[in-house]
Amino acid sequence: QVQLVESGGGLVQPGGSLSLSCAPHESESIFSVGAMAWYRQAPGQQRALVAHITAVGTTNYADSVKGRFTITRDNAKNTMYLEMNSLKPEDTAVYYCNMVVGFQGYWGQGTQVTVSS
DSSP states (O other), X not given: OOOEEEEOOEEEOTTOOEEEEEEETTXXXXXXXXXXXXXXXXXXXXXXXXXXXXXXXXXXXXXXXXXXXXXXEETTTTEEEEEEOSOOGGGOEEEEEEEEETTEEEEBOOEEEEEOO
């Protein structure tokens, strides 16, 4: 079983920036992580893909965040990041990370991002 640990959520004003990170709890024992992704779930809505990055670094984004969010990964640390700029109130949600380890997907516990003045 792989436990993913997320960090970096919080409260930010519209137009502001936040960075999220996600890594396996015992990353040193994991030799290979495949695709990684960030999802988000707003109240009353289904969980939706925000950004995805393959093992070789190919990325894709939801249309609503293109040009504002950047997903990256550090394979040496098995860590994934999400840089969020020009945040809008509609970005408010619980953000979840997902990683494929050994051909199985694992979820983080979620971190709250609130964009409000």
